[in-house]
Amino acid sequence: MDYFRHLSRRQYVWLGVTLLAAVLVILAGRFVNPQQIHNDRVDFTTDMSIKEMAPQLDVTGKALAREFELPLDVPKKRPVRDLGVNQAQLDHVTAHLLSHRPSVFKYFVFAAIALLALVYLLRLGRPDKSAGPGPNTQRLQYPHAVYVGVLIVAVVVCGFLLGKSPNPMEGVVKLFKSMVGLYPSVTEKVAAFTFFVALAIVGNKLVCGWVCPFGALQELIYSLPILKQLKRYKPPFAVTNAVRGGLFILMLLLLFGILGQRRGFVLYHAVNPFNLFDLSFEMVSIGVTIVVAIVLSLFVYRPFCTLICPFGFVSWVFERLSLARVRIDRDRCTACGACTTTCPTHAAADILNGKLLPADCFSCTRCLRVCPHDAIRYGPVFVPLSPSTAENKTAS
Numbered sequence: 001m002d003y004f005r006h007l008s009r010r011q012y013v014w015l016g017v018t019l020l021a022a023v024l025v026i027l028a029g030r031f032v033n034p035q036q037i038h039n040d041r042v043d044f045t046t047d048m049s050i051k052e053m054a055p056q057l058d059v060t061g062k063a064l065a066r067e068f069e070l071p072l073d074v075p076k077k078r079p080v081r082d083l084g085v086n087q088a089q090l091d092h093v094t095a096h097l098l099s100h101r102p103s104v105f106k107y108f109v110f111a112a113i114a115l116l117a118l119v120y121l122l123r124l125g126r127p128d129k130s131a132g133p134g135p136n137t138q139r140l141q142y143p144h145a146v147y148v149g150v151l152i153v154a155v156v157v158c159g160f161l162l163g164k165s166p167n168p169m170e171g172v173v174k175l176f177k178s179m180v181g182l183y184p185s186v187t188e189k190v191a192a193f194t195f196f197v198a199l200a201i202v203g204n205k206l207v208c209g210w211v212c213p214f215g216a217l218q219e220l221i222y223s224l225p226i227l228k229q230l231k232r233y234k235p236p237f238a239v240t241n242a243v244r245g246g247l248f249i250l251m252l253l254l255l256f257g258i259l260g261q262r263r264g265f266v267l268y269h270a271v272n273p274f275n276l277f278d279l280s281f282e283m284v285s286i287g288v289t290i291v292v293a294i295v296l297s298l299f300v301y302r303p304f305c306t307l308i309c310p311f312g313f314v315s316w317v318f319e320r321l322s323l324a325r326v327r328i329d330r331d332r333c334t335a336c337g338a339c340t341t342t343c344p345t346h347a348a349a350d351i352l353n354g355k356l357l358p359a360d361c362f363s364c365t366r367c368l369r370v371c372p373h374d375a376i377r378y379g380p381v382f383v384p385l386s387p388s389t390a391e392n393k394t395a396s
């Protein structure tokens with residue numbers, strides 16, 4: 001492949017060291033979590049009590065009672081049969097809760113892919129101009145095939161092979177669920193939330209743009225070459241973000257019992273598309289969400305991410321702190337509009353116009369590929385793009 005042939009010697013060193021580091025991260029994950037937690041199967045029967053079952057399902061007694069649609073103060077030591085739970089209902093609830101038990105190993109896989117993505121964005125995507133003239137400087141910037149390759153790995157490995165949990169959406173929702181007593185350990189959920197947010201801060205939406213399996217699936221569908229002629233629609237960011245933020249606030253009000261009668265109710269359960277990766281469609285609404293998101297992805301960029309996903313919203317907030325992100329070199333920019341036309345969201349235009357709260361940038365590299373003046377770059381915010389200009393120090 002041309003891309004690899006045209007890497008400079010220094011870039012080969014970066015690639016080798018990063019691949020080695022990624023492999024070590026994955027091996028560390030196998031060491032920490034030698035067995036897939038999904039394989040822990042227990043036969044649950046209606047003779048068992050909530051108190052016996054809850055620890056094995058990694059939830060509190062209250063959470064399990066809620067899953068059985070029983071009052072939260074129901075006796076927890078009695079066999080669930082006496083509480084009116086039948087075996088079919090028990091099987092359904094336990095299968096659902098077991099599917100939410102996260103594999104610790106998957107965090108290491110997420111970290112390894114994010115590391116590769118970050119080094120690619122910072123060091124390997126652009127020709128290494130310091131290596132002098134030669135084939136390296138003539139090659140394409142950020143070839144799309146590399147991005148597509150990583151997205152396929154994200155869907156296959158972080159999705160279908162490793163299952164739906166953990167995922168960034170749950171990383172947010174479970175933090176708040178633990179605050180209303182639905183999980184025995186708050187610390188574990190804080191750690192998961194911190195992991196995903198930290199990656200979003202290190203590199204702009206590194207999780208959503210490169211690692212999240214459902215984000216990757218939508219991105220792949222939107223990028224299908226056969227659909228290039230389709231007319232694409234960019235909904236106004238103010239509208240999509242208001243819907244996404246509104247749903248997030250509604251989720252919190254329902255979960256904490258400020259609205260409605262069911263404290264602990266999780267709005268997102270009904271629209272969790274990550275179920276696709278376990279092929280478990282417990283509710284009709286989940287199947288509908290997946291189909292609608294996939295079909296809409298033909299015309300609109302990442303509809304689930306921009307309209308519904310709570311991590312999409314939270315990471316958009318934390319994007320303000322990102323240490324590395326897409327930036328504009330105003331000395332070089334001629335405002336030709338190539339980046340804003342190719343950007344699938346309003347992010348490039350907002351960055352160009354210096355908006356305080358720009359639309360989500362998924363670090364998808366499209367704008368980096370098309371700029372004829374090399375004026376748009378992915379880099380650390382603390383390194384001036386053109387040190388000689390005072391403007392860049394403030395504007396980018």
Ligand code: SF4
Nearest residue numbers: 208212215305309312
């Ligand atoms: S916003 Fe999209 S890419 Fe990001 S976590 Fe949600 S589904 Fe995944």
Ligand code: SF4
Nearest residue numbers: 343361362364365367
């Ligand atoms: S094309 Fe848009 S979303 Fe993609 S990296 Fe550029 S600004 Fe971000």
